Amino acid sequence: MTHSELQTISRQLKRDVIKMITHAESGHPGGSLGMADIFTALYFSEMKHDPAKWPSVEGQDLFFLSNGHIAPIWYATLARTGYFPLAELSTLRKIHSRLQGHPATKEGLPGIRVASGSLGQGLSVAIGAAMAYKLDNRPEWIYVAMGDGELNEGQIWEAAMNGPHQKVDNLIAFVDRNRLQIDGSTEVVKKLDPLPDKWKAFGWNVLEINGHDFAEILAAIAKAKTNLGTGIPTVIIANTVMSKGVSFMENIAKWHGTPPTKEMEAKALIELAPTEWKDYDDPAARVYKGRN
Amino acid sequence: MPIYPVKDNKPTRNAFGEAMAELGQSNPDVVVLCADLKGSLKLEKFSENHPDRYFSIGIAEADMIGTAAGLAIGGKIPFTATFAEFSTGRVYDQIRQSVAYSNTNVKICASHAGLTLGEDGATHQALEDIGLMRALPGMTVIVPCDANETYSATMAIAKFKGPVYLRFGRPNQPNFTEINPDFQIGKANVLNPGKDVTIIATGILVWKALEAAEILQAEGLTVRVINIHTIKPLDVEAIVTAAKETGAIVTAEEHQKNTGLGDAVAHVISTQFPVPLEIVAVNDTFGESGLPDELLTQYGLSTQDLVKAAKKAISRKK
Ligand SMILES: Cc1ncc(C[n+]2csc(CCOP(=O)(O)OP(=O)(O)O)c2C)c(N)n1
Ligand SMILES: [Mg+2]
Numbered sequence: 001m002t003h004s005e006l007q008t009i010s011r012q013l014k015r016d017v018i019k020m021i022t023h024a025e026s027g028h029p030g031g032s033l034g035m036a037d038i039f040t041a042l043y044f045s046e047m048k049h050d051p052a053k054w055p056s057v058e059g060q061d062l063f064f065l066s067n068g069h070i071a072p073i074w075y076a077t078l079a080r081t082g083y084f085p086l087a088e089l090s091t092l093r094k095i096h097s098r099l100q101g102h103p104a105t106k107e108g109l110p111g112i113r114v115a116s117g118s119l120g121q122g123l124s125v126a127i128g129a130a131m132a133y134k135l136d137n138r139p140e141w142i143y144v145a146m147g148d149g150e151l152n153e154g155q156i157w158e159a160a161m162n163g164p165h166q167k168v169d170n171l172i173a174f175v176d177r178n179r180l181q182i183d184g185s186t187e188v189v190k191k192l193d194p195l196p197d198k199w200k201a202f203g204w205n206v207l208e209i210n211g212h213d214f215a216e217i218l219a220a221i222a223k224a225k226t227n228l229g230t231g232i233p234t235v236i237i238a239n240t241v242m243s244k245g246v247s248f249m250e251n252i253a254k255w256h257g258t259p260p261t262k263e264m265e266a267k268a269l270i271e272l273a274p275t276e277w278k279d280y281d282d283p284a285a286r287v288y289k290g291r292n
Numbered sequence: 293m294p295i296y297p298v299k300d301n302k303p304t305r306n307a308f309g310e311a312m313a314e315l316g317q318s319n320p321d322v323v324v325l326c327a328d329l330k331g332s333l334k335l336e337k338f339s340e341n342h343p344d345r346y347f348s349i350g351i352a353e354a355d356m357i358g359t360a361a362g363l364a365i366g367g368k369i370p371f372t373a374t375f376a377e378f379s380t381g382r383v384y385d386q387i388r389q390s391v392a393y394s395n396t397n398v399k400i401c402a403s404h405a406g407l408t409l410g411e412d413g414a415t416h417q418a419l420e421d422i423g424l425m426r427a428l429p430g431m432t433v434i435v436p437c438d439a440n441e442t443y444s445a446t447m448a449i450a451k452f453k454g455p456v457y458l459r460f461g462r463p464n465q466p467n468f469t470e471i472n473p474d475f476q477i478g479k480a481n482v483l484n485p486g487k488d489v490t491i492i493a494t495g496i497l498v499w500k501a502l503e504a505a506e507i508l509q510a511e512g513l514t515v516r517v518i519n520i521h522t523i524k525p526l527d528v529e530a531i532v533t534a535a536k537e538t539g540a541i542v543t544a545e546e547h548q549k550n551t552g553l554g555d556a557v558a559h560v561i562s563t564q565f566p567v568p569l570e571i572v573a574v575n576d577t578f579g580e581s582g583l584p585d586e587l588l589t590q591y592g593l594s595t596q597d598l599v600k601a602a603k604k605a606i607s608r609k610k
Pocket of ligand 1: 147150151178351378
């Protein structure tokens with residue numbers, strides 16, 4: 001897929017996210033929009049995954065979302081790659097929905113293998129999965145995403161020690177480095193810098209990229225994959241902008257967890273021009289069937 | 293029956309924030325530690341007025357509890373602030389060792405408790421926190437019923453020496469009690485006299501207990517309503533008296549049936565004065581996303597559920 005096609009898909013996923021969260025009247029747009037490009041690169045280009053095989057792990061790359069609050073972008077991505085009907089996106093956060101406020105397995109939503117939402121736990125789980133893949137000599141990859149505020153949690157650093165110790169060079173971790181969390185700047189709430197040095201000191205292969213540039217995202221993943229055999233896992237620190245793509249929401253901590261109003265939704269959807277994939281509530285809306 | 297006019301509808305967490313602002317002025321030893329939820333816990337005023345006594349800990353709850361224990365040892369009165377799930381389950385052993393066992397003067401203040409946190413769903417809906425905290429020797433566990441009582445309790449725990457778990461919530465809630473400068477930890481309040489059955493409720497279920505009492509009263513039954521704001525130490529005398537005088541008991545809480553208020557009351561009456569008991573609580577299941585009232589109905593915690601439970605308890609009397 002070309003980078004321009006990926007950009008179009010990412011824009012459509014952002015439209016989906018805005019519509020879902022506005023309709024739900026609650027949820028987390030900031031991180032969801034900011035990570036749309038990385039979700040697009042992973043599920044529409046990089047990852048080997050087939051919803052028809054769900055829930056088998058046979059032949060599947062696995063993805064874990066540690067910062068579970070950005071579930072809307074994951075749900076939109078999973079629906080657009082065929083894991084469940086697009087119509088279900090409008091049930092986000094409603095009672096009886098499979099699209100829980102934070103990712104859950106209990107309701108049986110395809111694509112999700114472990115609950116998240118309580119921060120700090122996903123890297124440990126991903127490392128465990130990577131260890132299982134190693135034991136079974138599986139050639140597929142394990143991916144995990146984390147928030148930067150989430151890195152305040154001590155368990156992340158326990159896992160950071162464990163990754164190189166267990167030699168899970170089949171694991172690629174992303175940090176959504178948008179420099180914001182709920183109470184404001186990450187550097188004011190709990191200083192994180194120099195973040196690459198911290199991961200290096202823990203023994204990781206550290207790559208820093210612009211998280212909105214598909215060339216950089218895909219090149220970083222390709223580079224991470226050359227690490228196979230060294231025993232060293234990779235963390236990609238993706239410099240991102242919270243709410244990327246909606247000018248009046250960009251880089252403002254309030255949009256971590258505030259739903260847009262109807263008027264704001266309309267404004268946002270003008271900025272995120274319609275795509276040939278069509279909105280999820282349009283009968284002509286498209287699902288990706290390409291690369292399974 | 294005594295009438296409790298609703299003064300306003302107000303989230304209990306707002307009253308917590310107001311009490312903290314007041315404590316900031318009146319007690320220089322009070323310090324606050326917050327885990328990236330300043331706005332949710334309504335601590336803007338405290339942090340603006342007392343930047344030197346407000347500590348941004350980041351999303352690091354385990355570290356927050358340990359740090360609070362250290363501050364207490366150094367002579368401060370630390371209040372920790374995050375959601376109920378991350379105040380308890382996340383940090384159970386840190387509380388057990390550094391706070392409860394070591395008897396440090398830490399006030400664990402927990403918002404967004406229970407189902408009524410709403411749309412965020414089960415990962416955030418603490419339904420086991422009362423059980424976890426009341427299991428710990430030496431821990432005081434307080435669950436106020438409305439905003440004014442949250443204010444009163446917050447002021448009271450600052451004066452009280454010892455570990456405290458204070459549980460409150462997110463949604464708007466009828467505010468009907470008077471602010472009480474003489475709030476008595478461990479002393480239940482009888483809100484309504486009655487002879488046929490007693491509803492012992494805690495937290496936001498207290499208001500529903502009053503509603504249920506009114507419905508039952510219209511049907512000719514008199515219902516004693518007890519607001520048991522302190523789950524530990526439990527007001528055993530109020531419970532045993534109610535068992536003796538009304539012969540049937542219903543408990544009501546926004547918490548799991550296992551390990552909650554119902555279990556605590558069951559222990560008291562089964563060992564001291566057995567009478568029929570019905571427990572209104574979440575029945576051994578996780579919550580889910582939804583609106584607060586939808587969820588209370590879905591999980592059997594509505595006013596009508598209390599009415600039914602009261603009738604059942606009465607019907608089981610010998
Ligand atoms: C253990 C835990 N503590 C607190 C929270 C509440 N919370 C949810 S998201 C969040 C901030 C996360 O910041 P970051 O990872 O940077 O995500 P972003 O705001 O950039 O999307 C907090 C404090 C939580 N979900 N889990
Ligand atoms: Mg962030």
